[in-house]
Amino acid sequence: MKANAFYAQSGGVTSVINASACGVIETARKHKSRIGKVYAGRNGILGALHEEMIDTSAESAAAIAALRHTPGGAFGSARYKLKGLDQNKAEYERLIEVFKAHDIGYFFYNGGGDSMDTANKVAEMSRKMRFPVTCIGVPKTVDNDLPFTDTCPGFGSVAKYVAVSTKEAALDVASMALTSTKVFILEVMGRHAGWIAAAGGLAGETPADAPHVILFPEIPFDQAAFLARVKASVANFGYCVVVVSEGTRHPDGRFLADAGTRDAFGHTQLGGVAATVAEIVRSELKLKYHYAIADYLQRSARHIAAKTDVAQAYAVGQKAVEFALAGENAIMPIIVRSSDKPYRWTIDRVKLSRVANREKTMPRSFITRDGFGITAACRRYLEPLIQGEDYPPYRQGLPSYVALRNQPVAKRLADFVIK
């Protein structure tokens, strides 16, 4: 039985999500007797709903191979969550209609928790509509919040970026502190969990090393304790480096970033949390500060991706196809750790129904008792994930990232209107 495959990227992209696409497509190409063409959704699942698909068979082997070192989402991603089957049956039916029209028997959905839920529902709909589609989730998220898997592809590279940047900026500040900046604040992603902020902790090994303070979403912000810590760090080491998660909150649950600041017109000023923390340092301690907001730079920095992360991103794509061909359905490949040092991992899988709507949170035991640092257990977990460098090729001083042809697949159905 031969059928085409459909692959889509979902949610916020990462510097290695294309490595998973590469794993899917290269592996599918090795099994031409079973898998015909791999179609990709233009802008994720919306591409399926609107029958806007890309024929990846038009891409050369070299172009597909180059996906492995190209950040962003090569086919476009989408922040679009399908509602439940009861509320929006029409969309699921449409997906199956499109799959039918294009002889698609495999669905690979590359995303986070919501996407795993969607993939599971598509599997259910496929059974109900008696059109067999093998549905496999491919894990991806910089937030590292999927359960069962040791880590989520995308996270390790953000972790490496944040650890490297913290270490580098700290050397800068340390050398300037006597006459200039004494406090440096780096804002990183992680609205709900402190995994990324924790990675900043890898930059140092002793209390004297930066970062001297990490602010986690898990720990309610204690301004007095924070200021005491900054002051002590400046007194003892001459400077202080702070890594702050965008999700850091006041004890009453408000985000620190909602500082109640207003612009000249009275509108709420949407500021980064780094600016808020900097203002606290300035007004309370009168210390000179600088702050950086990494924002998208951290999740697109393929130039400093972790080799381990790239390998895992590729592996979950490859295994997704191999599991599908082995008759598995409604599952997601996961990374299983068998050893910390050296890091050893294999790929297994879990049922999508078990993944959906379940978040992996950071254990309290990964944060020091004072709430400002990471523990040895956390370091043991994180350190393997940033191992190795996997540099992209360069041309004229810049990374040589691939732009695909993205040739459309001819439409066969009437337009579909999303309600």
Next chain:
Amino acid sequence: MKANAFYAQSGGVTSVINASACGVIETARKHKSRIGKVYAGRNGILGALHEEMIDTSAESAAAIAALRHTPGGAFGSARYKLKGLDQNKAEYERLIEVFKAHDIGYFFYNGGGDSMDTANKVAEMSRKMRFPVTCIGVPKTVDNDLPFTDTCPGFGSVAKYVAVSTKEAALDVASMALTSTKVFILEVMGRHAGWIAAAGGLAGETPADAPHVILFPEIPFDQAAFLARVKASVANFGYCVVVVSEGTRHPDGRFLADAGTRDAFGHTQLGGVAATVAEIVRSELKLKYHYAIADYLQRSARHIAAKTDVAQAYAVGQKAVEFALAGENAIMPIIVRSSDKPYRWTIDRVKLSRVANREKTMPRSFITRDGFGITAACRRYLEPLIQGEDYPPYRQGLPSYVALRNQPVAKRLADFVIK
């Protein structure tokens, strides 16, 4: 005649200023019959005033070699400008006293325009006080604002970081734009000149490529034209990437970063210019945005330094010593370009008196007529400077940067009080 040497770092550090230190120390070590020990100022010139010097002869050859790939200022830098000879003769006399006490016959001052002025005045004072000190400036500044030299060591690596980051973030935004962020803003350094912002322009080659808008300090901010450009970019390409210099100003000369915003207590909100530009985009165009502030990350990112820049930083340090040994005095090594493509350069020198208090500004011909992009001439100038990668060694997933022993030199004089 054999004498010791004094080396000091000055002003904002860079990812390659230690490569210049490496060039100075390694070259001095090759001429032991002429140069005794190389002392480094702890926290720059303040180290000389306070007689707080570091004996670099206590460092192994491997540690000194590792300076070549270590960002920040290994001995500490200082933002401290000596006043004119008339206003503060005591400080210059103190420098000469310290040099005398430690048998220092060579002064290598690694910094920007102000430091070149200081080095020149020390040379003058040395003549007046009849204590011969050979004074050589070693150029350094990410601002690229020193005259005569083709570029300033430190700039090329910031340029590469900004170009790479712009290219990477653009791929992220492009893939998310349909359902999420449409405008991405990257704030970069350059309070007085747009050299660093211009480097962002290297990320794209056609009008469709990011960055779609660059905001330069040289071009008064035209809000209507800016908004029209952002709107057109989103309409034509689906998204818009903006690189904004921290020095961008309103037509009346106020910095955009002084947005007149107030916090809940009525204090002026010190925001990055990126937040201001984002707020303009939000309120006027109702488009979803994200912004990043590179801040110190850009000038400490040794992990993505330009090979050309590292080589030049080392070369000006090496040549500073060689010029000194050849009998030159009160000069600064400069980089002379003989060819754009391939980039060919040699080291020459100019009199410090000609460098002092003269700034290199960006030619208007490097900015497109509309004020939002770079011209072919600008690209021709910038492109060679970001060539090549010069990766540091890694250990456990992080760059292996050196921490020197920084062994103090025993004091021989009474304390000096800076007035």
